[in-house]
Amino acid sequence: EAQVTQNPRYLITVTGKKLTVTCSQNMNHEYMSWYRQDPGLGLRQIYYSMNVEVTDKGDVPEGYKVSRKEKRNFPLILESPSPNQTSLYFCASSTASGYTDTQYFGPGTRLTVL
Amino acid sequence: SQKIEQNSEALNIQEGKTATLTCNYTNYSPAYLQWYRQDPGRGPVFLLLIRENEKEKRKERLKVTFDTTLKQSLFHITASQPADSATYLCAPGPSFSGGYNKLIFGAGTRLAVHP
Secondary structure, three states: OOOEEEEOOEEEEOOOOOEEEEEEEOOOOOEEEEEEEEOOOEEEEEEEEEEOOEEEEOOOOOOOEEOOOOOOEOOEEEOOOOHHHOEEEEEEEEOOOOOOOOOEEOOOEEEEEO | OOEEEEOOOOEEEEOOOOEEEEEEEEOOOOOEEEEEEEOOOOOOEEEEEEEOOOOEEEEOOEEEEEEOOOOEEEEEEOOOOHHHOEEEEEEEEOEEEOOEEEOOOOOOEEEEEEO
């Protein structure tokens, strides 16, 4: 089954404790991205990757890091989480056609930073 | 800057009626527009894509229109059912930002269909 998986689905942590949210897709998509979703603000892109070893900042990259060492995986790293990073996070992938770019989203990770 | 507006107020309708959701965008000219459905706590799911040269697109009970002059898309669900209750996001694209074609999502409109 074609899908994007994320782990963990729920995470409660404390300020400053490094964490990683994993993302994996089995559709051989070139393009992957991370979004955060907050009430009233919609989906905002954090980082994206056009392919292996190619990543770039989205609209709200501060406080986050990513890496793309393999095509299927795109982990999101919070080196020193803060309470303002409490949010619902989604990983997404698509073909990098540049014309349709239909996004396939993961199930989400709800992060709470105390 | 590019802006997408969807009605932030929930739309409440009776089962069997047609639901109409609006998406307005400003300051860019997307080549296409996508609509997604999102259930609470879940990732958005793609529903329909309409291109700039298409006036209307249909899929089962769904119909989307795209008016590039008004910079607006309308999303219709006919014969609505309680199972259609969800938040619907529009995403005009691509937006040429940072040298890459990206989708920008609206904040979504929540639809509640009552029996």
